[in-house]
Amino acid sequence: VQLVESGGGLVQPGKSLRLSCKASGFTFSRYEMNWVRQAPGKGPEWLSYIAPGADPIFYADSVKGRFTISRDDAKDSVYLDMSNLRAEDTAVYFCARVTTTMVDGVIYKFDHWGQGTQVTVSS
Amino acid sequence: DIRLTQSPSSLSSSVGDRVTLTCRANQEINACLNWYQQKPGRAPKLLVYAASTLQSGVPSRFTGSGFGTDFTLTINSLQPEDFATYYCHQSCSFPPGWTFGQGTKVEMK
Numbered sequence: 001v002q003l004v005e006s007g008g009g010l011v012q013p014g015k016s017l018r019l020s021c022k023a024s025g026f027t028f029s030r031y032e033m034n035w036v037r038q039a040p041g042k043g044p045e046w047l048s049y050i051a052p053g054a055d056p057i058f059y060a061d062s063v064k065g066r067f068t069i070s071r072d073d074a075k076d077s078v079y080l081d082m083s084n085l086r087a088e089d090t091a092v093y094f095c096a097r098v099t100t101t102m103v104d105g106v107i108y109k110f111d112h113w114g115q116g117t118q119v120t121v122s123s
Numbered sequence: 124d125i126r127l128t129q130s131p132s133s134l135s136s137s138v139g140d141r142v143t144l145t146c147r148a149n150q151e152i153n154a155c156l157n158w159y160q161q162k163p164g165r166a167p168k169l170l171v172y173a174a175s176t177l178q179s180g181v182p183s184r185f186t187g188s189g190f191g192t193d194f195t196l197t198i199n200s201l202q203p204e205d206f207a208t209y210y211c212h213q214s215c216s217f218p219p220g221w222t223f224g225q226g227t228k229v230e231m232k
Contacts, residue, residue: 034219043210043223044159044167058218094166103173108214108221109157111178113166 001025001112003095008117011085019080021095021114029073032098034110035080037091037119045091049098050078063089085121092116125150125213129224135232142198144227146211151191155215158187158196161226162207170209171196198229206231 007019019035035047048069049058057069068081078095096110126149136142146156154174159167169178171187174194184199198205211224 043225044212045223046219046221049219056218060220096166101173101176103176104153105155105215106217107155107157107173108217108219109169109172109178110159110167110212111169111172113168116166 001097003097003112003114005093005095005114005117008093008119010120010122012123013086013121015085016081016083017085017119019082019093019095019117019119021078021080023076023078023095023097026097028076032108033069033071033078034096034098035067035069035078035093036096036110036113037089037093038116039088039091042091044094047093048080082119085119087121090119090121092118124220125152125216125222127211127213127222127224129209129211129227131227132225133228133230135230136201137232138201138203140201142201142205142229144196144198144209144229146189146194146196146224148192148194148213152213152215154190155213156187156189156194157212157214158185159210159212160205160207161210167210201229203231205229 002024038044050069071078094116095114097112101107130145156174158171161167175187186197208226208228
């Protein structure tokens with residue numbers, strides 16, 4: 001299993017950016033995918049989830065209305081379109097695969113992560 | 124929102140020590156608790172899921188325990204490669220509102 005992110009960089013406040021994550025080593029279309037970010041010195045923050053077939057989709061409140069997750073199963077890729085970027089969006093952005101285990105209910109776990117891509121929002 | 128509080132925020136230990144890290148949730152989360160290890164410049168790596176199940180390939184010196192609101196990750200006989208930051212993560216809620224703790228950094232004494 002390998003996940004490789006790209007698309008990060010330095011962007012001005014209010015601008016947009018698209019992140020990509022290319023998957024390999026597993027049947028991508030069958031898996032739930034996520035974006036998670038980590039600001040300097042902080043714990044990870046879950047941002048967005050997309051199910052197989054792109055339904056359902058969920059977002060954290062911190063990015064709802066500004067970020068859009070999508071997937072292209074033909075390209076084994078998941079994307080994060082980020083708009084109206086703010087300084088507080090500065091972080092390393094990871095894509096992560098989630099899998100489930102049944103133990104007194106459904107347990108979700110991020111079992112594979114990409115290496116991350118740095119997004120810096122600054123004028 | 125479910126909040127996770129990890130303690131301590133950092134600790135200093137020596138190779139061979141037994142180390143115990145704690146994660147407390149502000150509400151009951153049954154066994155919906157995972158632990159990750161992160162080294163500088165790297166992605167988090169899943170160590171333990173469902174509070175106590177070791178991920179495939181993770182050394183048996185790592186042990187997770189707990190249920191409800193209080194959880195621990197124990198590292199028996201700390202190895203040089205274990206110096207890292209450890210995060211707990213709750214995945215009880217769906218639709219996702221999954222959250223992480225703020226981390227415990229294990230440093231070399």
